[in-house]
Amino acid sequence: MLIEIPAVLEPETLRHLRARLAEAAWGDGTATAGHQSAKAKHNLQIDARDPLAKELGETVLGILGRHPLFLSAALPQRVFPPLFARYRAGTDWFGDHVDNAIRYWQGGTLRTDLSSTLFLSDPESYDGGELTIQDSFGPRSVKLPAGSLVLYPSSSLHGVTPVSRGERLAAVFWTQSLVRDDGQRRILFELDQEIQALQRDAASQDALAPRVLALTNIYHNLVRRWATP
Numbered sequence: 728m729l730i731e732i733p734a735v736l737e738p739e740t741l742r743h744l745r746a747r748l749a750e751a752a753w754g755d756g757t758a759t760a761g762h763q764s765a766k767a768k769h770n771l772q773i774d775a776r777d778p779l780a781k782e783l784g785e786t787v788l789g790i791l792g793r794h795p796l797f798l799s800a801a802l803p804q805r806v807f808p809p810l811f812a813r814y815r816a817g818t819d820w821f822g823d824h825v826d827n828a829i830r831y832w833q834g835g836t837l838r839t840d841l842s843s844t845l846f847l848s849d850p851e852s853y854d855g856g857e858l859t860i861q862d863s864f865g866p867r868s869v870k871l872p873a874g875s876l877v878l879y880p881s882s883s884l885h886g887v888t889p890v891s892r893g894e895r896l897a898a899v900f901w902t903q904s905l906v907r908d909d910g911q912r913r914i915l916f917e918l919d920q921e922i923q924a925l926q927r928d929a930a931s932q933d934a935l936a937p938r939v940l941a942l943t944n945i946y947h948n949l950v951r952r953w954a955t956p
């Protein structure tokens with residue numbers, strides 16, 4: 728399931744991130760690529776050990792950790808710190824590739840269940856740079872407003888088309904979910920969204936309150952059954 732989450736970043740946070748990224752020390756993106764994706768990857772990124780990457784990564788993780796739609800859709804157990812990427816016009820793109828199933832980090836491991844791109848450049852400011860994802864319904868091309876993010880199963884082949892004008896800035900990160908199976912996670916997300924809609928209706932119709940309670944109970948019982956914390 729591919730989920731778009733609009734306006735994750737406030738305009739002011741976006742301005743702050745972009746201003747800090749303009750001063751960053753950008754290095755070759757292949758530094759962290761696996762054997763197969765190194766051949767496909769043509770972009771720049773900030774070294775994960777760079778204090779700036781850590782600081783901005785924490786800002787993004789803090790926002791995600793409080794974002795109801797991200798929490799509902801990803802059911803995150805752990806989120807790998809964002810990698811800041813830059814694609815320049817005329818040279819940069821990322822051919823179709825797979826993300827490694829396991830990422831090593833802080834002496835531990837993270838299983839990549841979900842991949843995400845948080846778009847940081849205004850779509851009007853660059854040409855190309857579409858994120859193409861092989862969804863179960865066929866290829867999807869994603870180019871979102873700055874500050875919005877897309878969440879997709881890490882099992883999908885994906886890439887970024889060449890940038891032909893301007894530059895594309897993005898924060899890319901991976902999530903290990905409490906619910907590993909994409910189909911189960913999708914059922915929980917849809918159920919949770921419906922319960923929340925019903926809860927809004929229940930505010931003006933008392934008779935709905937027991938229904939909301941019963942469905943909320945079902946939601947949590949499914950989480951108990953499917954989550955592996």
Ligand SMILES: O=C(O)CCC(=O)C(=O)O
Nearest residue numbers: 812826844858887897899
């Ligand atoms: O820049 C993007 O949107 C995706 C990057 C990507 O696929 C990766 O770093 O593995």
Ligand SMILES: [Fe+2]
Nearest residue numbers: 824825826885
């Ligand atoms: Fe990738």
